[in-house]
Amino acid sequence: MNTLEMLQDLLIKDHSLTREQLTPEAELSTLGVDSLALIELMFQVEDRFGISLPDDKVPDLVTVGDVATFIDGLLMAAPAKQD
Amino acid sequence: MHRVAVTGLGVVAPLGDSVETLIANLSAGRSGIGRLELPESHRLRSPIGASVNFNGSAMCAPAQLRMLDRVSQLALAASAQAIADAGIDFTVERRERCGVSVGTSLGGASTTDTGYQTAYAQRSERIQPFSVLAAMSNAPASWIGMQHGLSGPNLTYSTACSSSAVALGEAARRIQSGETDIMLAGGAEAPLTFGVLLGWDAMRILAVVDADPSRSCRPFSANRTGLVLGEGAAFLVLEQWEHAEARGATIHAELSGYGLTTDVAHITRPSVQGQAAAMRAALHSAGLEPDRIDYVNAHGTGTPQNDAVETAALKEVFGPRAYALPISSTKSMHGHLLGAAGALEFLVAIGAMERGVLPPTMHLDVVDPACDLDYVAGKARTGVAIGAVMSSSFAFGGTNAVLIAQRAS
Numbered sequence: 154m155n156t157l158e159m160l161q162d163l164l165i166k167d168h169s170l171t172r173e174q175l176t177p178e179a180e181l182s183t184l185g186v187d188s189l190a191l192i193e194l195m196f197q198v199e200d201r202f203g204i205s206l207p208d209d210k211v212p213d214l215v216t217v218g219d220v221a222t223f224i225d226g227l228l229m230a231a232p233a234k235q236d
Numbered sequence: 237m238h239r240v241a242v243t244g245l246g247v248v249a250p251l252g253d254s255v256e257t258l259i260a261n262l263s264a265g266r267s268g269i270g271r272l273e274l275p276e277s278h279r280l281r282s283p284i285g286a287s288v289n290f291n292g293s294a295m296c297a298p299a300q301l302r303m304l305d306r307v308s309q310l311a312l313a314a315s316a317q318a319i320a321d322a323g324i325d326f327t328v329e330r331r332e333r334c335g336v337s338v339g340t341s342l343g344g345a346s347t348t349d350t351g352y353q354t355a356y357a358q359r360s361e362r363i364q365p366f367s368v369l370a371a372m373s374n375a376p377a378s379w380i381g382m383q384h385g386l387s388g389p390n391l392t393y394s395t396a397c398s399s400s401a402v403a404l405g406e407a408a409r410r411i412q413s414g415e416t417d418i419m420l421a422g423g424a425e426a427p428l429t430f431g432v433l434l435g436w437d438a439m440r441i442l443a444v445v446d447a448d449p450s451r452s453c454r455p456f457s458a459n460r461t462g463l464v465l466g467e468g469a470a471f472l473v474l475e476q477w478e479h480a481e482a483r484g485a486t487i488h489a490e491l492s493g494y495g496l497t498t499d500v501a502h503i504t505r506p507s508v509q510g511q512a513a514a515m516r517a518a519l520h521s522a523g524l525e526p527d528r529i530d531y532v533n534a535h536g537t538g539t540p541q542n543d544a545v546e547t548a549a550l551k552e553v554f555g556p557r558a559y560a561l562p563i564s565s566t567k568s569m570h571g572h573l574l575g576a577a578g579a580l581e582f583l584v585a586i587g588a589m590e591r592g593v594l595p596p597t598m599h600l601d602v603v604d605p606a607c608d609l610d611y612v613a614g615k616a617r618t619g620v621a622i623g624a625v626m627s628s629s630f631a632f633g634g635t636n637a638v639l640i641a642q643r644a645s
Contacts, residue, residue: 168299185299192365193302199362 156228157221163197164217177218184217191220198224204231240408240491241480242641244322244473245583246314246422250286250466250570254317258570259587262595263616267450267569269464276430282442284449285428286466286571303366304379305344306467311376311424312383314469318420319384322473322485326384333416335388336377337407339399339423341575342432343373349431376424376469388416394575397535398629399423400470401578401637405494407474417479422471423576436465439504441539451599453572455536455565456543456611458604463537466571470580489586493522493626493640504632506542511535511549511628514636518626519553522640526554529561529640530622531594533585534611535630536565537572542630544606551609562620564612568598578629582639585625589643593618 154162161175170184181191191214195206204227214220245255250268252258261268268286277283292301292309295316301309315336319326326334347370351363369375374392381390389410393402400423407421427433436442443452443462453464472491480487495517499510519526535546543565551558566584573580588594593616600613624642631637 166298167302169297189365189369190299196362196365 156224157218159201160217160221160224163194175217177216177221179217180215181217202228204228237412238414239477240411241475241477241485241487241644242472242489242491242586243475243480243485243487244318244324245488245586246317246321247468247470247580247583248288248290248310248314249468249470249573249580250288253288253290255583255587259584259591262566262569262584263593265569265596265598265615267598268466269450269453269571271449272428274428274430277433280433281437282445284443284445284452284464286464287428288468303370305347305370305375306426307340307344307424308370308376308379310426310467310469311338312379314422314424315380315420315471318422318471318473322475324418324473326386329418331385332387334386334418335390335407335410335416335420336381336386337389337391337393337403337419337421338377338380339393339401339403339575339578340373340376340425341394341396341399342425342427344371344375345427345432346429347371349429352431380420386420395635395637396631396633397572397574398578398631398635398637399575401582401627401629401639402496402635404472404474404491404579404582404639405496405637408491408494411474411476417476419474420471421474422469422579423573424469425574425576426467427465427574428467433465443538453538453568454599454601455534455538455568455597456547456604456607457600458602460538460540460543462539463567464571466573468573468580469576470583472579472583487644488590489641489644491639492642493518493524495519495521495638497636499634499636501634506545506630508545508548508552510634510636511546511630512552514638515549515553515626515628518638518640522642524624524640527557528624529626530620531585531588531625532561532563533581533625533627534563534565535628536567536597538565538567544604546628546630547607547609558609560610562594562610562612562617564595564597566595578627578637578639581629582627582641585627586641589622589625589641592620592622594620
């Protein structure tokens with residue numbers, strides 16, 4: 154499963170969204186995923202990939218694709234357990 | 237001053253998630269108290285409570301539900317019922333003249349409890365980002381306001397066990413003054429988590445578990461041992477009388493009296509003078525002589541101290557007539573809903589007046605010489621003509637709030 158699909162799964166479960174809505178171009182704010190929901194999502198990402206997010210602020214992430222790219226960047230920097 | 241009409245009732249409580257079911261169960265003397273099956277509840281001295289069979293997922297989408305503590309979920313459900321009962325269409329109302337007034341003692345207690353488990357037990361720093369917003373005491377009121385677009389006053393009162401009686405009384409004042417047309421007022425409480433219960437357990441104020449747990453709360457009985465906590469929410473639509481009439485609303489009752497006093501003696505110990513003064517203040521604001529009250533829904537917690545003090549206060553206010561005045565504590569059945577108790581019991585008193593049925597005090601097994609009034613023991617009384625009812629709420633911290641409702645006419 155790639156990062157985008159994993160992200161879609163988490164958002165489908167918690168936000169009653171469909172995979173069709175969750176295109177890489179879809180904007181988080183339009184989908185109802187606000188800044189607090191994004192923090193919660195990042196906690197789940199940490200658990201899922203066994204990585205730690207940097208302590209400094211998460212950069213401005215506008216679209217679903219932005220989030221996937223951000224996570225991919227972290228994974229490259231700190232290769233971690235994957236299943 | 238404008239008169240205040242009660243045009244809508246809504247409830248999600250032990251023994252009923254509708255007014256009809258609740259009143260029927262109370263009139264039948266059924267108990268909603270039982271053994272609690274919570275994580276860690278076996279560690280409690282008194283692992284009993286009055287819980288509500290309620291699942292918020294039937295009402296909210298998952299994304300919203302995750303932001304709502306159980307206390308807000310219960311509040312949203314009960315307030316929506318009250319609005320439906322009142323038949324109000326807020327799209328045609330001046331919403332800046334419509335407000336919300338909520339009483340809660342503990343707010344989002346289970347969110348706080350979960351957060352501490354994460355922080356201390358699991359030693360994790362990842363507390364839910366929604367924790368602060370879910371736990372804050374004004375969350376129930378805010379969500380109700382947002383749900384229905386009510387942009388007038390949005391208020392939360394926290395005066396322990398009298399919180400929602402205060403919320404109703406203060407809301408009524410905002411209608412009397414002409415400041416608002418409609419106030420959605422009531423209370424919500426969700427205290428049945430291990431952390432909260434342990435605190436109450438430590439005060440040694442909770443009832444000892446009876447061989448039959450449903451009989452553990454015995455207000456006014458000589459063998460009473462304490463209170464039993466319950467969860468739930470009750471809301472009333474309060475409306476300016478002319479406004480209600482103009483839209484052809486069914487008026488359940490008039491909220492005509494509100495008395496508010498404070499004991500300034502001790503943080504928990506009740507005072508005869510303070511309670512009596514609140515009852516007198518309520519009668520004064522309703523413009524009623526004591527003999528016009530036909531039923532009192534007592535605070536009647538089932539603690540040794542409260543019930544004797546409340547009985548003495550009733551005698552002081554009502555004089556010899558106190559002995560002929562039907563008084564009951566429905567907490568014997570639905571438990572003590574803390575911040576939601578005042579609204580729930582005022583709603584029950586209005587329900588009793590509308591139906592002419594006095595709900596009983598259950599489990600009053602042994603007469604206490606210090607509690608020698610008519611507590612409608614053991615069995616409901618039917619066919620009673622009731623013109624006015626009183627509901628009392630007395631709190632830790634000393635805030636005494638008493639409400640009076642009269643038959644709509």
